[in-house]
Ligand SMILES: Cc1ncc(C[n+]2csc(CCOP(=O)(O)OP(=O)(O)O)c2C)c(N)n1
């Protein structure tokens with residue numbers, strides 16, 4: 001048997017939601033990461049929780065891309081497709097590379113499953129030669145699992161639940177990986193049911209041994225460790241990173257984190273994560289709707305907490321009026337939008353970047369809100385932290401944008417030490433008034449931020465509200481000149497944030513040249529891969545990923561003018577491009593994909609080639 | 614003199630802002646009673662926060678020399694929930710209107726009540742949208758002619774306090790702008806209750822709904838049409854306190870005290886939820902014949918855990934069992950590897 005060396009591999013595990021696909025995938029991920037591979041993953045859930053078994057709608061997938069080289073995306077086409085049933089094959093075969101490997105659970109291709117997957121009567125793709133250009137390994141996973149567990153005393157239903165461990169074991173064999181990490185995991189997972197530890201470990205080993213013992217020639221591969229920076233790593237998903245970033249910001253500012261939210265895909269996992277960390281004093285509040293979620297957070301901020309609210313597009317739409325209130329009150333508030341496909345309910349489980357304009361403009365009146373967008377799963381930690389910094393330093397609501405792709409995707413993270421994170425200095429207003437002097441709640445500092453005077457501070461009692469207020473005193477004012485002044489002041493405050501954020505840097509390529517790819521958010525990995533490859537092929541292309549979308553870094557305009565052409569790829573119908581064209585008067589070109597899926601790096605590379613022709 | 618010794622007066626709760634309600638509006642009296650009661654509560658001004666929504670009534674915080682927020686329409690209840698969760702030490706007062714609380718903010722009101730945050734709700738009910746100049750509200754009676762219902766309202770109105778009891782409110786009371794003594798007593802009771810205190814205050818909008826509560830507030834009709842309930846006292850009303858209410862099973866009936874002894878009357882017990890549910894249902898239109906009088910006073914009180922207490926208890930428990938959170942541990946997670 002030969003072992004082939006590979007620089008990177010994309011595997012998709014696919015099956016019914018009940019097949020334990022996500023667990024199989026995440027186990028392989030940790031093991032690969034422990035081995036030293038670079039890795040990026042992306043789960044693909046069906047939209048319905050209990051979609052009918054065996055149907056295309058019920059297919060759940062876990063995509064992972066690992067390698068001995070740097071990995072920036074979960075991969076475009078698959079090298080290996082592991083399918084537990086016919087529907088899983090049918091749903092994903094299009095993305096398998098020619099010559100790719102299919103590992104198929106043959107039991108999932110019985111007449112019933114073929115019918116559920118809507119294959120015509122009598123057609124079985126495993127038998128009819130239609131998969132000729134691939135290598136197909138058919139394994140009766142169900143049967144072998146049951147045999148392995150024959151004397152375990154478990155019922156068939158319970159035995160069948162271990163099927164995924166067989167597949168995992170087999171894939172471990174294929175890439176010559178140790179089983180230790182997964183065995184440890186199983187021990188922990190089934191602490192209370194030792195018989196299940198034994199059963200699962202047995203099946204895991206059976207899968208591994210199957211590769212060794214089976215007579216048919218099967219391939220084995222070697223993927224060496226990647227030359228990643230030295231250090232200690234963990235695996236992190238975007239939503240988890242955002243949650244940790246929020247806790248970190250609360251700790252670094254000495255404030256209580258108040259997180260008001262209403263469940264919605266794909267933002268709920270931030271709530272799930274935060275609600276585990278009550279020992280950090282975190283207050284999570286599952287409100288009755290998104291309006292209560294944000295207004296309760298506003299109330300908490302008014303009281304001196306770090307108020308944060310999160311949702312996805314539909315919920316953000318509901319929060320609009322209250323964002324305006326927070327803007328007028330000029331109190332700190334972070335609004336997290338984990339974007340999904342829209343409009344309306346749209347594509348709840350798919351990714352999209354179509355809420356940028358909503359974040360920038362989606363309110364009545366002149367209400368500019370700073371916007372920070374993260375671009376990788378681990379960057380969500382820093383993005384959320386930074387949004388809190390801006391909110392606290394400038395007394396303003398701040399948008400933090402993430403999306404379904406990075407929120408659910410994971411990657412290794414060389415995490416920081418708490419001590420290396422910046423302190424977020426917060427000083428509540430103190431009563432330093434002289435006799436007879438009135439407190440001025442809207443008197444601004446050099447950043448144009450107003451004082452944060454919280455209830456309980458004697459002598460600073462004051463009233464705030466959404467009605468236009470007189471400069472400095474904050475008293476209600478309908479004076480026309482005052483209104484214009486206040487609108488300009490509030491705008492100026494947000495604009496000046498540009499003085500307090502890092503300058504835009506290039507991620508790759510020359511400072512001057514023929515083509516700049518300007519991305520934002522989760523397109524980062526695909527653009528990075530495409531630009532890296534294009535440069536390696538000798539093309540004159542550079543890449544910058546904007547993280548601050550309002551205000552833009554001060555040097556962004558100059559950077560754009562150093563290139564003959566600018567390409568803005570977005571997972572929407574063209575939003576950042578509108579803002580860039582408007583602000584810098586440049587003839588940027590768009591590359592837009594609106595399929596609820598990320599770009600493949602090839603799609604971007606092709607466009608690069610076309611533009612440089 | 615230390616600060617604790619400074620005795621506050623009603624004047625200390627008056628702001629420098631000009632009060633902008635229409636002359637004759639019932640809101641003035643309510644403001645006056647609240648400002649009068651505040652110094653008696655013994656709470657330092659800086660510990661008090663008034664949160665309101667939008668409406669004439671919701672202008673209230675601007676006139677109170679405490680902390681205050683005039684928020685957005687219908688959401689004062691939600692703002693106050695977050696504030697109380699973050700700052701259980703504060704005395705939080707919500708000021709809202711019948712439109713603000715029951716229409717746009719109906720959802721939040723319900724949830725505030727069931728969660729039982731320890732806050733006070735003052736719902737100024739004028740059975741009209743005052744600020745927007747006279748449209749009918751969810752509390753306006755069927756047939757009410759207003760700007761938006763020239764042929765009369767075809768909406769069945771809410772019975773606000775029955776709604777609140779249905780949402781498991783732990784304190785339910787009703788008072789009115791024209792009875793300062795009663796209102797001040799009810800305000801004090803509301804403040805003393807631990808949990809959400811729901812106080813409905815009948816308030817005359819003399820511009821758009823003048824006289825809506827006249828029969829309850831004017832001397833000539835008040836005694837006959839109102840029933841002032843007091844804990845452990847029989848339900849007596851009437852021009853010469855000559856009528857009473859007796860329970861016939863679950864059915865309240867009006868009796869003449871000439872025929873029936875006081876001992877047979879319904880004795881008010883604010884801890885009795887069943888009786889409270891009958892009391893809040895005494896909601897006849899006063900214009901109808903043979904109606905039961907409209908009750909005022911504290912109808913129901915219940916001791917139940919408050920959301921913010923439980924929230925803090927969980928945090929304390931988490932810290933006790935897991936230790937105060939360590940940021941490095943959190944960031945590191947359970948599984949790491951070193952390269
Ligand atoms: C979102 C929103 N919708 C509508 C309005 C207009 N509006 C302001 S107050 C109000 C009704 C107020 O009625 P109520 O709460 O009974 O207060 P009142 O003025 O009678 O005291 C309405 C509809 C608004 N301010 N905001």
Ligand code: SF4
Pocket residue numbers: 633634635637638639640669670739743744817818819820821
């Ligand atoms: S409109 Fe009615 S409620 Fe509003 S201030 Fe005038 S009288 Fe009062």
Ligand SMILES: [Mg+2]
Pocket residue numbers: 668710711712737738739740741742743750
């Ligand atoms: Mg009203």
